[in-house]
Amino acid sequence: MPNTHAGQTDRVGHTPFVDLTPPGDPVAHRYGEPGGTGGTILPPTIELQLNHRSVRKFLTEPVSDAQIDLVITAAQSASQSSNLQVWSVVAVRDDDRKRRISAAIGRQSYVEDSSVFLVWVADFRRAANVAEAQGASAETLGYIENTLVTAVDSGIAAQNALLAAESLGLGGVFVGALRSNPAAIIQELGLPDYTFPLFGVALGYPDPSERAGIKPRLPRTAVLHQERYDPTAWLAAAEVYEDRLQEYFAEHGRDNYSWADTLTKRISTVDGLHGRDSIRGALEAQGFASE
Template identity: 55%
Template sequence: MTDTPWAALWHDRYRTPADAPTEDVPLTAVIEQQYRHRSVRRFLDADVSDAEIRAIVGAAQSASVSSNLQVWSVIAVRDPDRRHRIATAIGNRGFIEAASVLLVFVADFARATHVVRATGEPTEAIDYLENTLVGFVDAGIAGQNAILAAESLGLGGVFLGSIRNAPLAVADVLGLPEYVFPVFGIAIGHPDPEDTAGIKPRLPQSAVLHWDAYDVDAWETSADAYEERIAEYYDEQEQHGYSWKATLANRLRSVEGLHGRDAIRAQLAQQGLPSN
């Protein structure tokens, strides 16, 4: 394993040689970039050009979409005041202001409803959860394309699910109309070379990869091993005492772990998407 092209990448992503691909599997440039993905929260004071943003959004639009509905949009937020207001509203995320641009991906049924109603057709199905899910899922797929495109240009960024901590405040800052809902953001900029954040280990594949049917026992031993590996990673980052199991518990034990997102259904309804 240690002599294969996969060795370093596999170690950084999983911290174990188990199940690593052999030399029979080519290590392509695309796969290598995907394995090297890391979240970047420290940025240089350097601009991301309009041309780079357009290239990134073009990559996002090249992602798969459900039934060619194309029910997402993205707002590129450069304005410092707007970024400050968003950063404050969602929990004082200072790196939003340090980044060159904040891309806010939205589920966008304003465009779709306008097009359909202009033909004289009704839009009753806008009220149902399936359509909301399509907007969210397709935006997420597009967002992953966007971050990989940004990284391929030498940029870096971090996803912001915390946009959903205060979606109506974000909607107000961005002037989102009815039928448009903020799903997540990506703060993008030039990575600070002194940033020591590394490639965060993921659960072993034995915990997430099932063959032919779901194996309810497959993940237990692997999850225990991961608890140790992720703690080692955070120790290297001088963030001692991290526990993945505690992170899960903090999210699941009570509604407080949702950071206000328990109100999302009502907030969706306020934007015209009741998601029945």
């Protein structure tokens, strides 16, 4: 998170949250490495990225329209495939609507408590309208390439958006649970054909009482391959990671956490998909046959 402090004011006139960024080396903190006190000097943008943490508890102070405009402008500044620009965002502020969305995805308090809930929508409806106005059909929208393009570009843009929000003193969390009940979200937001709710971003001013830390990531050696993929590169790194992540969760009141167990539960059975095993039908109903 940004190195702002209580009492400072951001450039759109709001008071940012109390800075909870730990002192020391942000690279070491990101990997949960011991002795992270070196104080590596980094460009501000990279330091902001390394200090990212998910925020699920918010103050009641509202996020302004001017801030949301900047966040979306930052999102639109992200790279897009062939300049198709095939995503949209629905900004949900209405408390009743947020509660209904939260109920539809299993009661996520941070959706209800956020100042604004941004729903990222795969959107080929606009592109189809443009093609139809040119006298052409949109016959390729059922192909998986276009499904992938809108999902990939949405993710790229949304990360830009969250980084921009954090630079304004805001915090947020991505919410993939929308895909557990897409039909309800489609109805709630009035989404037409060739659109699909991919994920949400709950935004607001972080409540400093939530002592969320910087969750360690896998050591770099597990994910960075040189020239060719090394299928064994992750083995030693994963052993180190298990220990570091277990220490992190123990500090936050959750003992005996295992990354390997969590990952296994997520991918080993259909139950781990939390209802998302039926997502193909929902996609097809919206025009995304993904053939």
